[in-house]
Amino acid sequence: MTLFTSDRLRGIEKTLIRQVNDRANASSINLGLGELDFPTPAAILEGVATGVRSWPMGYTANAGLPELRDLIARRSGPGLTADNVCVTIGAEEAIFAVLMVLVNAGDEVLVPDPGFPAYESIVRMAGGTPVAYILPPDRGFTLDASELERRLTPRTRAVIINSPHNPTGAVYTGEELRHVAALCRKHNLTALSDEVYRAVIFEGRAESLSEHYERTVVVDSLSKTYAMTGWRLGWCVAHPELIRLLGTFNQLAISCPPAVCQRAAILALEGAADEEMSRNMGELKRRRDLAARCLKESTGLAFRVPRGAFYLWADVSARLSPSRTSLDLALELIERENVVVIPGAAFGRAAAGSIRLSFAASPANIEEGIRRVGRFLGRA
Ligand SMILES: Cc1ncc(COP(=O)(O)O)c(C=O)c1O
Structure with missing residues (x-):
């Protein structure tokens, strides 16, 4: 055969x-x-055990429950609404969906080296070409906008950054992020900011690229923040037009994230497990x-x-x-x-x-x- x-x-x-x-x-x-x-977290398990008897368990909207999207929007920054949020099956599906929506055949996407290996494979699956930018070990794996700039070509469409960073644990400073924002603005690039470890920080606060650049797509999830990897619940925050396309992608790929996991996310984001x-x-x-x-x-x-x-x-x-x-x-x-x-x-x-x-x-x-x-x- x-x-x-x-x-x-x-x-x-x-x-x-x-x-x-x-x-x-x-x-x-x-x-x-x-x-x-x-x-x-125990409070989430208890909330789910009680709630599951009465929660509606049918399909939800493709982009997720309106109340969850609203909650994520309010936590993500001033002026954002549910229209800026799409709920996904973990950050992994969020990254996949965003790259499927953004990348055309032959488009180049800058990915960190070292970096989370799924970026490179997903860019390829979306038909694009991953182009590595180096995080230099001798400078503590800092994010250097001039290194990114060296990798740009007329085909570059997007930049992926990840802070706090897997695998090095580096956390980018406001200054590093501002330089990357200026570069993206100058070259009209979309930035995908993978922030799944943003709450896993030991000193100070991790800034988000979205505080510096309006065309940032932020990806996050419950996995690392709440020790809830198997619940497979993530989201992205972006411009409403991109979110509309992500909703279409979700409909065709997954229909919607599991309703019970979305309810668990509401409990988590309302602070039950803080x-x-x-x-x-x-x-x-x-x-x-x-x-x-x-x-x-x-x-x-x-x-x-x-x-x-x-x-x-x-x-x-x-x-x-x-x-x-x-x-x-x-x-x-x-x-x-x-x-x-x-x-x-x-x-x-x-x-x-x-x-x-x-x-x-x-x-x-x-x-x-x-x-x-x-x-x-x-x-x-
Ligand atoms: C940098 C980074 N992004 C995304 C993910 C995927 O996370 P999720 O469990 O939300 O799909 C991981 C998981 O290890 C990761 O390290």
């Missing part, structure tokens, strides 16, 4: 993050996945400090203490060679020490000399996992 498939996915694979995680087993110490090990969240953030900060101390003591690898998100980004370039990539090293770590870390190669070409370790795991797993990484590197 000949199985006919489209060209659209040719050469596109599941990201290396998933491929490495798929090698882990139930007994592995997983410092790989970008997922907090906290449960869904106390538990701030306790979680305190705990996450302790885990960051624990992970940083363990990594320093057990491995001696160079890394920066991250200001946001929940990853340590460590330089292993001295342990690599042309015949031993960061992927080889990550696979050896699983095989010999049963510890999962993500190879830098998952995040781009310029990132291949690093590994990403998540400190969203339990303190016991952080300590034991990093101890094993140290033991492995000591022998390797």
